[in-house]
């Protein structure tokens with residue numbers, strides 16, 4: 070059952086929960102650079118099912134190994150909790166996936182042993 074869209078003031082708490090995203094032109098935005106084109110497409114294919122389940126869909130653009138994502142609630146003309154929830158879900162997918170955006174992988178990798 071999709072979460073009903075309701076207007077929400079984007080709080081500092083909301084934005085703090087999705088630090089990879091910026092708020093710009095009434096949309097949440099994230100740029101993700103993967104290691105390769107298949108990794109970028111793999112992310113999009115997997116994300117498509119998450120989006121469908123949540124009945125919320127991104128505007129997105131793929132150029133080679135980069136995926137750019139914009140989230141907004143068209144019916145409300147603004148960012149709502151649904152967008153924040155989808156951003157969190159996409160972040161969680163990136164965290165779980167064997168396919169990691171290089172910048173995310175760098176953050177979560179343990180320090181190398183000498």
Ligand SMILES: C[C@H](O)[C@H](O)[C@H]1CNC2=NC(N)=NC(=O)C2=N1
Nearest residue numbers: 124125126127140141142143144
């Ligand atoms: C009925 C259904 O919830 C709406 O058409 C959904 C579909 N997916 C959507 N996705 C996004 N990003 N914004 C919307 O307003 C939206 N509306």
